[in-house]
Amino acid sequence: MTELTSDTIDRRTLLKSAGVAALGLAAPIYAATQERRRFAVVGLGSRARMFTGAITGRFSEGNSIVGLCDTNAGRLALAAKTIAAATGTAPAGYAAADFDRMIRETKPHAVIVTTPDAYHDGYVVRALDAGCDVITEKPMTTTSEKAQRILDACKRNGRHVRVTFNYRYSPPRTQVKDLLMSGAIGEVLSVDFQWLLNTVHGADYFRRWHSHKATSGGLMVHKATHHFDLVNWWLSAQPDTVMAVGKRDFYTPSMAKRMGLKGSHERCRTCPEKASCTFYFDLAADTGLKALYLDNEQYDGYFRDQCVFRPQIDIEDTMSVIVRYNSGATLNYSLNAFNSWEGYRIAFNGTKGRIEHEIVEQAGVAGASAEQSSSDAVRTRIIPLRGAPKDLQPWSGEGSHGGGDDVMLNEIFGDAPADKYRRMADERSGAWSILIGAAANISFGTGNAVRIPDLVTGLTAPEMAVMPDRSMPVPMPLRVKMP
Numbered sequence: 001m002t003e004l005t006s007d008t009i010d011r012r013t014l015l016k017s018a019g020v021a022a023l024g025l026a027a028p029i030y031a032a033t034q035e036r037r038r039f040a041v042v043g044l045g046s047r048a049r050m051f052t053g054a055i056t057g058r059f060s061e062g063n064s065i066v067g068l069c070d071t072n073a074g075r076l077a078l079a080a081k082t083i084a085a086a087t088g089t090a091p092a093g094y095a096a097a098d099f100d101r102m103i104r105e106t107k108p109h110a111v112i113v114t115t116p117d118a119y120h121d122g123y124v125v126r127a128l129d130a131g132c133d134v135i136t137e138k139p140m141t142t143t144s145e146k147a148q149r150i151l152d153a154c155k156r157n158g159r160h161v162r163v164t165f166n167y168r169y170s171p172p173r174t175q176v177k178d179l180l181m182s183g184a185i186g187e188v189l190s191v192d193f194q195w196l197l198n199t200v201h202g203a204d205y206f207r208r209w210h211s212h213k214a215t216s217g218g219l220m221v222h223k224a225t226h227h228f229d230l231v232n233w234w235l236s237a238q239p240d241t242v243m244a245v246g247k248r249d250f251y252t253p254s255m256a257k258r259m260g261l262k263g264s265h266e267r268c269r270t271c272p273e274k275a276s277c278t279f280y281f282d283l284a285a286d287t288g289l290k291a292l293y294l295d296n297e298q299y300d301g302y303f304r305d306q307c308v309f310r311p312q313i314d315i316e317d318t319m320s321v322i323v324r325y326n327s328g329a330t331l332n333y334s335l336n337a338f339n340s341w342e343g344y345r346i347a348f349n350g351t352k353g354r355i356e357h358e359i360v361e362q363a364g365v366a367g368a369s370a371e372q373s374s375s376d377a378v379r380t381r382i383i384p385l386r387g388a389p390k391d392l393q394p395w396s397g398e399g400s401h402g403g404g405d406d407v408m409l410n411e412i413f414g415d416a417p418a419d420k421y422r423r424m425a426d427e428r429s430g431a432w433s434i435l436i437g438a439a440a441n442i443s444f445g446t447g448n449a450v451r452i453p454d455l456v457t458g459l460t461a462p463e464m465a466v467m468p469d470r471s472m473p474v475p476m477p478l479r480v481k482m483p
């Protein structure tokens with residue numbers, strides 16, 4: 001077998017589509033090649049299964065998993081067993097301390113990083129320095145210092161990192177990009193964006209590692225990275241200045257008392273008030289969650305069902321952010337994590353009109369009937385400055401994250417055509433997005449506005465679709481008869 005050095009790997013990464021080449025990306029993993037591609041995966045929890053499932057299933061032709069790495073020996077063994085059941089071969093497994101040895105021994109073309117957010121940078125940088133391509137889950141990382149390490153490693157190695165912003169690929173969101181690119185509302189001058197998390201899915205952030213800012217960056221980074229990336233991508237613009245306020249007012253010990261509980265506890269499984277708490281979460285009830293987390297607690301002591309009211313939580317549940325973009329556009333954004341429905345509303349105010357777009361991901365909460373909990377209701381409406389409003393038939397897709405995951409996986413592992421929406425994201429988009437969250441976290445503490453260019457050096461704009469600009473004609477003012 002030919003020895004795979006970083007050089008041979010790099011040179012043999014043949015670009016399949018002219019569109020990819022046109023983007024000017026160095027050795028992009030997502031340009032599929034004719035040869036077998038070898039992947040190693042680090043962090044083998046819930047999200048990793050999307051990638052391992054794709055590589056061993058729909059995209060098994062030409063792709064294989066050669067190495068697995070995790071701090072938890074139980075999840076490591078479970079991932080190896082699942083892959084062996086699908087392919088007949090269990091990839092080599094490595095403890096987290098042996099990550100570099102995994103790369104040396106298994107010689108992956110690319111490393112897929114699906115650990116908790118704060119650990120992404122360490123693995124991304126080590127994989128790049130070892131000559132591998134990298135695919136990392138969002139958020140790319142959690143702080144500006146860590147983003148700088150990744151930007152520097154990309155530069156040093158002449159490679160780009162793929163950041164899997166699956167939200168861009170959801171068909172209704174791509175439709176909004178299409179409308180904005182078409183100039184349907186002219187140049188966007190401002191955006192109003194409201195994202196709601198409910199007390200089922202939203203509360204889950206407060207049960208897991210996400211509830212610690214040191215691990216997740218808080219919801220401004222962990223969750224809002226998706227939302228800030230969408231706005232950056234929708235506008236084809238980069239954020240400049242951020243002001244924000246944030247607080248935790250709901251997931252607190254005192255709120256538990258206001259709900260009639262005695263207080264907060266360690267976890268649901270051993271909770272003395274499980275019968276009376278509507279936030280009780282039964283980790284054993286779901287066989288998948290039990291196998292992944294409950295059965296592997298013995299290895300690292302991690303509880304997936306920690307009390308949502310415990311005092312150790314240090315992330316916000318209520319956040320408001322104002323962003324000014326280099327295009328001149330402004331963004332008003334809010335994120336609320338204890339709401340009665342889950343989804344979002346966004347409005348783009350343009351020189352020729354307004355786009356209103358809304359997706360209800362989960363309409364009902366615990367206790368609602370299936371009918372009341374209808375989900376994925378999509379509305380997209382254009383309201384011209386002059387003329388009649390028009391409701392558009394939403395573009396639709398199947399599968400997780402509004403159909404976005406499947407479209408994105410096909411682009412990474414399959415044979416996707418060149419993309420006029422330029423949805424593939426690299427470390428530059430990863431950084432521009434998390435830096436809004438990092439700046440908001442700073443602004444929460446200081447009360448001051450934060451300039452994003454002051455947070456990192458060497459960050460340039462990614463290639464993006466061309467948008468309508470200030471030179472576009474706008475409708476004449478309407479002659480209004482004054483009384």
Ligand SMILES: NC(=O)c1ccc[n+]([C@@H]2O[C@H](COP(=O)([O-])OP(=O)(O)OC[C@H]3O[C@@H](n4cnc5c(N)ncnc54)[C@H](O)[C@@H]3O)[C@@H](O)[C@H]2O)c1
Pocket residue numbers: 042043044045046047048069070071072075096114115116117119137138139164166222401
């Ligand atoms: N794009 C999306 O829509 C989406 C959805 C879910 C999760 N994610 C992202 O995927 C990543 C993983 O999330 P998840 O839900 O799978 O979490 P998880 O807790 O289910 O899995 C994390 C895994 O990483 C392992 N791990 C922890 N610390 C480690 C370390 N230092 N080194 C190696 N392994 C370590 C854990 O043992 C666990 O197996 C996160 O970055 C998250 O933001 C993205």
